[in-house]
Amino acid sequence: MSERSKVVKFSDYRWQDVPLEDYKPGATHFKDVTRQTLLGEGSGEEVLHFVTRYFEIQPGGYSTLERHEHPHSVVVLRGRGSVLLGDEAYDLRPYDCVYCAPRSAHQFRAASDQPLGFLCIVDRIRDRPEVFDRASGEWITRG
Amino acid sequence: MSERSKVVKFSDYRWQDVPLEDYKPGATHFKDVTRQTLLGEGSGEEVLHFVTRYFEIQPGGYSTLERHEHPHSVVVLRGRGSVLLGDEAYDLRPYDCVYCAPRSAHQFRAASDQPLGFLCIVDRIRDRPEVFDRASGEWITRG
Numbered sequence: 001m002s003e004r005s006k007v008v009k010f011s012d013y014r015w016q017d018v019p020l021e022d023y024k025p026g027a028t029h030f031k032d033v034t035r036q037t038l039l040g041e042g043s044g045e046e047v048l049h050f051v052t053r054y055f056e057i058q059p060g061g062y063s064t065l066e067r068h069e070h071p072h073s074v075v076v077l078r079g080r081g082s083v084l085l086g087d088e089a090y091d092l093r094p095y096d097c098v099y100c101a102p103r104s105a106h107q108f109r110a111a112s113d114q115p116l117g118f119l120c121i122v123d124r125i126r127d128r129p130e131v132f133d134r135a136s137g138e139w140i141t142r143g
Numbered sequence: 144m145s146e147r148s149k150v151v152k153f154s155d156y157r158w159q160d161v162p163l164e165d166y167k168p169g170a171t172h173f174k175d176v177t178r179q180t181l182l183g184e185g186s187g188e189e190v191l192h193f194v195t196r197y198f199e200i201q202p203g204g205y206s207t208l209e210r211h212e213h214p215h216s217v218v219v220l221r222g223r224g225s226v227l228l229g230d231e232a233y234d235l236r237p238y239d240c241v242y243c244a245p246r247s248a249h250q251f252r253a254a255s256d257q258p259l260g261f262l263c264i265v266d267r268i269r270d271r272p273e274v275f276d277r278a279s280g281e282w283i284t285r286g
Contacts, residue, residue, distance in 0.1 A: 005228040005247040010219075010238035038240045039216045047245055049266055050193040052216045073182045073195045075218075075262060076153075077238065085148040095153035095220065097181045102190055104148040119218060121264055123192055 003044025013056060013078065013117060023055065024064065029131050032061030032110075040124060049124055056117040057081065057110040065107040067139070070126035072100035074118050081116030082109050092116065105132070146187025156199060156221065156260060166198065167207065172274050175204030175253075183267060192267055199260040200224065200253040208250040210282070213269035215243035217261050224259030225252050235259065248275070 009016040015038055023033035033055060040051035054077070057063060065084070074083075076096045082089045083098050084107040092098070092108075098118075100106045110116035130139040152159040158181055166176035176198060183194035197220070200206060208227070217226075219239045225232050226241050227250040235241070235251075241261075243249045253259035273282040 003244060005244045005249065006242050007226065007228070007233040007235070008240040008242070010236065010240070013238075015238075015240060038218070039242050042242075044244070045214075045242065048214050048216055048242075050216070050264060052218065052240070052264060071188075071191050073191060073193070073264075075181070075195065077220075083150065085150070090150040092150070093153070095156075095158075097151040097153070097158060097195070099149050099151070099182050099185075099188065099191075101146060101148045101187070106148065119262070121193060121195060121216075 008038060013054075015054070029133065030062060030064045032058035033063050038119075046124070050121050051124055052119060052121050054117065054119055055108070056115055057108060058115050059110050060112050061115075062109040063107055064129070065105060065132040066129040067103055067105045067132075068127050068129040069102050070123050071102055072098065072106070073121040074098035074100070076116070076118045078117030079114040080111040081114070082111075083107070084109070092118075151181060156197075158197070172276065173205060173207045175201035176206055181262075189267070193264050194267055196263050196265070197260065198251070198263055199258055200251060201258050202253050203255050204258075205252040206250055207272070208248060208275040209272040210246055210248045210275075211270050211272040212245050213266050214245055215241065215249070216264040217241035217243070219259070219261045221260030222257040223254040224257070225254075226250070227252070235261075 018036045021035045036054045038052045040048040133140045161179045164178045179197045181195045183191040
């Protein structure tokens, strides 16, 4: 069916027939993050060379501190928070955009009292991230 | 500079240092549409294989009725309107998503009393659209 054009309706930060998934099944080093894949992974949608995902971080939560070759294009939809890009943190509000360049370390954080929801668009075919492990102080790759 | 990671701040449906452009310079068959290219066309951003654009259609306006090989991934950000996909029209509200499959004819319209603003993500390298010309009833390609 999704080989055809379609509209995916939104309601309260969920999208019709889109499952709410774990951010990174099996991974650690993050807190209170969910993922919804809006477009680009349905049957027939392989003609999209990129995937449009929506991530939401609950208040006080954060994504992994990670780096990889593939760049990110991010548009904030909801709430307040910040992004760490290299050594610098930037406040984020709705509709701010973030470009994560290749190999740039990055981490998203929600504000303490608000969620942070954002679209993150990536290449369909992409390398796996390295995640910074605070305990060892090393970048690690998951299998 | 944009070979590096960056944040592009939003304010009142404009983005910092992003020019407000004509929708399709030289084209006809549309009404009251503007374009802002948020990410993917800056120097160094060629590593993004896709371009993230924001289109805004003023109340009563509409985009071209067009078709092409490259698919679209669309997320509505603002206002009310509709999209024609093939022969069927669908209402649109903020955060609704639209997938335009290859060769699918499509046209966006703003409501009569509200604008319609949406992100539209496309491949960096893509074919040119054919536009439907009402006068002749034919699909035409612009040079």
